[in-house]
Amino acid sequence: MNPLTRRAFLGQTGLGLGSAALGSLMGSTSFGASASNIQLPRFAAKAKRVIFLCMAGGPSHLETFDYKPDLNKLDGKPMPESFTRGQPIAQLQGQELKVLGHQTEFNRYGKSGQLISDYLPWTAKMADDIAIIRSMVTEQINHDPAHTFMNTGTAISGRPSMGSWVNYGLGSESEDLPGFVVLTSVGGRNPQPIASRQWSSGFLPSRFQGVEFNASGDPVHYVSNPKGVSQKQQAALVDAIGQLDRKRNLMVRNPEIETRIAAYEMAYRMQTSVPGLMDVSDEPQSALDLYGATPGDGSYASNCLLARRLAERGVRFIQLYHRGWDHHGDLKKYMDICCGLTDRPTWALLTDLKRRGMLEDTLVVWGGEFGRTPMFQGKGDAGRDHHIKGFSMWMAGGGVKGGISYGSTDELGYSAIEDVVHVRDLHATMLHQLGIDAKRFAYPFQGLDMKLTGVEAANVIRPILA
Numbered sequence: 001m002n003p004l005t006r007r008a009f010l011g012q013t014g015l016g017l018g019s020a021a022l023g024s025l026m027g028s029t030s031f032g033a034s035a036s037n038i039q040l041p042r043f044a045a046k047a048k049r050v051i052f053l054c055m056a057g058g059p060s061h062l063e064t065f066d067y068k069p070d071l072n073k074l075d076g077k078p079m080p081e082s083f084t085r086g087q088p089i090a091q092l093q094g095q096e097l098k099v100l101g102h103q104t105e106f107n108r109y110g111k112s113g114q115l116i117s118d119y120l121p122w123t124a125k126m127a128d129d130i131a132i133i134r135s136m137v138t139e140q141i142n143h144d145p146a147h148t149f150m151n152t153g154t155a156i157s158g159r160p161s162m163g164s165w166v167n168y169g170l171g172s173e174s175e176d177l178p179g180f181v182v183l184t185s186v187g188g189r190n191p192q193p194i195a196s197r198q199w200s201s202g203f204l205p206s207r208f209q210g211v212e213f214n215a216s217g218d219p220v221h222y223v224s225n226p227k228g229v230s231q232k233q234q235a236a237l238v239d240a241i242g243q244l245d246r247k248r249n250l251m252v253r254n255p256e257i258e259t260r261i262a263a264y265e266m267a268y269r270m271q272t273s274v275p276g277l278m279d280v281s282d283e284p285q286s287a288l289d290l291y292g293a294t295p296g297d298g299s300y301a302s303n304c305l306l307a308r309r310l311a312e313r314g315v316r317f318i319q320l321y322h323r324g325w326d327h328h329g330d331l332k333k334y335m336d337i338c339c340g341l342t343d344r345p346t347w348a349l350l351t352d353l354k355r356r357g358m359l360e361d362t363l364v365v366w367g368g369e370f371g372r373t374p375m376f377q378g379k380g381d382a383g384r385d386h387h388i389k390g391f392s393m394w395m396a397g398g399g400v401k402g403g404i405s406y407g408s409t410d411e412l413g414y415s416a417i418e419d420v421v422h423v424r425d426l427h428a429t430m431l432h433q434l435g436i437d438a439k440r441f442a443y444p445f446q447g448l449d450m451k452l453t454g455v456e457a458a459n460v461i462r463p464i465l466a
Contacts, residue, residue, distance in 0.1 A: 045435030046399025046466070047363040048173070050166060051307050051318045053346060054150075055338070057143065057192055057325030060372035060384050061392035062413050063335050065132050067106040067115045070411040071374055075101030079375040083414045087389070097375040099412070100382055103332050112403030119339040122347035128403040129350060129359075130366075130394040131464040135407025135416035138370050138388045138423050143192045143326070146369035146388070151198050153427055153452050160202035160443075162427060163317035165452045167208040168201075168443070169436055173314030177277070180210040180317045181310055185300040187341045188324020189334040199319065203445045210319065213278075213306070214298075277309055291348040301345040308352050311362055325368055329383035350396060363398025363433050365426075367391075374412045390416040393426070398433045401466050424458035432460045 062071065079097035104118045110127030123130075140146040145155045152159040160168070163180040172179030182199045199210025280288070280295045283305070288294075293301040300322045307318045322342050327334045346366065353359040371391020372384030390409035396402060407419035428438040431452065438458055442449035 042437035042440065043432060043435045045433070046361070047397070047433040048361045049311055049314075049316050049318070050163075050363045050365065050398070050430060050434070051311060051349070052163075052320070053342075053349075053364065053366045054147075054319060054321045055325045055342065055366070055368040056147065056194060056321045056323045057188070057190070057327070058146075058368040058370045058372060058386060058391075059325045059338070060327060060331070060335070061134070061390070061409075062372065062374060062384070063103055063119055063331070064117050065115070065392040065394070066134050066390075066409060066413050067102070067117075068374075068409075068411060068413045071099065071413060072101040074099040074412070080412075083410075083412060084375070095377045097377065099374060100331075100376045100384060103335065103382070110403060114403065114405060119335050120343050122343040126347055126350050126396070129354070130396045130402060131400050132392060132394045132405045133407055133421050133426075133461070133464070134390075134392050134405060134409060135418060135420050136367070136371070136391045136393050136423070136426070137416050137420055138391075141370065141386050141388050143369065143386075144195070146386075147194065147198055150369045150423055152202070153424055153454050157197060158200070158202050159450075160204045160208070160452070161199045161210060162430070162452055163199055163210050163319055164201040164204050164208045165441070166317045166431075166434060166436075167210075168204050169431075169441060170316055170434060172316050175314075177310070177313055177315050178211040179315060180208065180319075181315050182210045182212045182319045182321070183303040183306060184212070184321040184323065185298060185303050185341075186323045187300070188322075188326075188338040189330065190326040190328070191323035192326055194321050194323060203450065204443060210317075277313065278306070280305065280309070287352070290352060291345050293345070299345075300342050301348075304345040304349040308349060308356075308358075311353070311358060312356075327372065327383050328385055329381045331381075331383045353397065359397040361398060363400065363430060364396045365393065365430065366395075367393030374414050387414075390414060395429075395464065399466050400433070401464055404464060406461065406464050419463070421461055422458070424453045424456060425461055427452050428458040429461045429465075433465070 062068065077099050079099050084097060102117075106115050106117050107124070108114065109116050109124040112128050114127040114130075114132060116124045116127060138146060138149055140149045140155050148157060149155050151161045151163075153162070163182075167179035170179075180199065184194060196212065199212070201207075201209035280293075287305070291301045291305045293299065293305045295302055295305075300320065303320050307320055310318050322338070324334070324338050324341075350359060350364060353362055353364070368391070371387045373387045374384075376382055376384060390413060407416060407421055409415060410417050431438045431441060438451065438453045438460075442451050444450070
């Protein structure tokens with residue numbers, strides 16, 4: 001039997017490999033996971049999409065969601081060695097360590113009485129909508145590997161990001177936008193760089209990688225037509241390139257050629273869809289006021305508004321990074337700055353989604369790559385250092401119970417001690433809400449069935465699910 005018969009048939013009947021590849025990137029979820037021959041979803045999905053709000057740099061759980069009365073009692077006193085002896089505490093090894101009390105007050109909010117700090121007055125308004133996880137742990141103590149671990153489930157560079165896994169498994173609901181979009185903003189102390197490999201597709205086909213959108217200037221580099229090139233001419237060029245690629249692929253059967261075809265056709269569609277997405281002139285002034293957004297300024301507030309617009313248009317995974325949470329010093333000053341830039345827009349995003357009936361099938365996740373220490377070096381302006389043994393995140397929407405707290409740290413907020421939640425558990429829970437069994441969701445690579453959650457145990461956080 002001629003091995004090219006099927007491909008020749010597809011090309012001759014007008015479907016073509018480009019259309020098939022494009023389908024996997026855009027229109028039908030049935031194409032999304034074709035490479036592994038798995039059938040998704042495995043469960044009744046509670047969420048259709050994810051918005052991951054990444055507070056890059058590591059926000060302090062002790063100034064946001066984790067109130068510890070004993071921390072204030074020991075303020076300024078030596079940190080008990082029983083907590084820190086032999087522990088990985090970043091820059092603090094061999095230093096004189098002193099306990100640093102809370103730099104703000106905490107109060108109870110909502111019918112649920114959730115404890116939330118005064119730095120987050122807008123988050124406090126949605127206390128009954130969020131599930132606060134106070135027992136997160138991770139494995140990497142420096143920013144870049146910790147981001148890599150949070151995004152990919154491993155510190156090994158080159159693995160697929162969680163957004164790429166979701167895009168691969170479910171495909172996109174949008175016909176003219178990528179399934180995975182990334183937006184970044186800056187504001188605060190020492191904004192750490194975010195490498196594009198944090199939204200890489202790794203060993204998955206490259207069509208599933210994240211696409212970074214710029215919140216100011218051209219939204220996507222090189223998506224606009226060159227001067228003097230009309231839309232009709234561009235369409236003819238894309239079609240000609242696609243025909244050449246398809247002919248070549250009949251001979252070599254290279255999946256990356258399929259990706260190239262899909263990328264050209266997607267880029268052509270984005271030339272129309274992206275400007276419409278970024279043009280918020282159709283938004284009423286009340287919407288801009290809700291977010292505190294000034295379109296085109298590249299702010300977190302504007303990115304939150306764009307996140308809602310992306311969600312409305314069927315983008316499967318939307319990731320927002322706000323860089324500036326690395327608070328080794330001047331903790332009070334920079335908590336004011338970072339919370340001032342992000343607190344209200346985050347509330348506005350949940351409020352907007354809720355008003356539009358979208359929160360129930362949109363899973364929103366908030367948190368950083370790790371937390372901060374209960375102690376400081378005892379000199380200079382007070383700050384906190386990187387910490388991996390206990391920190392806080394929250395989830396909302398997408399089948400998550402609102403108004404609950406899960407897990408706890410010890411009396412100083414140093415170690416998670418009750419209902420400990422590993423990053424892999426967070427990933428497993430996210431996939432579960434999307435209808436995917438993390439234990440069976442795999443991709444063959446180098447002779448192994450690779451998973452977002454790896455080979456270690458990863459448990460769905462069932463007590464926080466509705």
